[in-house]
Amino acid sequence: MTTSTATSAAWEALAQVYDPETELSIVAMGLVYGVEEADDGLTVRLTLTHPSCPMGGLIVEQAEAALAAIASPGHSARIELTFDPPWTPDLITEEGRRQLA
Numbered sequence: 048m049t050t051s052t053a054t055s056a057a058w059e060a061l062a063q064v065y066d067p068e069t070e071l072s073i074v075a076m077g078l079v080y081g082v083e084e085a086d087d088g089l090t091v092r093l094t095l096t097h098p099s100c101p102m103g104g105l106i107v108e109q110a111e112a113a114l115a116a117i118a119s120p121g122h123s124a125r126i127e128l129t130f131d132p133p134w135t136p137d138l139i140t141e142e143g144r145r146q147l148a
Contacts, residue, residue: 053117057082057089057124060113067102071146073110077138080129088123089114094134 061082062074073079073093080092093110095103107126114124139147
C-alpha cells in the first residue's frame with residue numbers, strides 16, 4: 048500500500064507538533080493513531096496521554112494549525128480526538144524512547 052503525498056505531508060507536519068510536557072513530537076509519542084485521506088481532505092485520529100491532559104487543547108490547536116498550513120485549497124484537515132484505545136507509554140516510538148533516555 049502506498050502513502051499519498053497529502054498523507055505523507057500530514058505525518059511530516061504532525062511530527063513538528065510537540066507535547067510540551069515531554070518535548071517529543073506527537074508522532075514520536077504515539078498520539079497520532081492515523082491519517083486518512085478522503086475526497087474533501089484529511090482526517091487525523093489523535094489521542095492524548097489522558098482525557099484530562101492539561102495540554103490537550105494546546106496540542107489539538109497546534110496539530111490543526113500544522114495541518115492547515117499544508118492543506119490544499121478546497122480540502123480540509125480535521126482532528127478526530129479519540130481515547131479508544133487509551134494511550135499507553137508502549138505507543139512511544141523507538142526514536143521517542145531514545146530521545147527520552
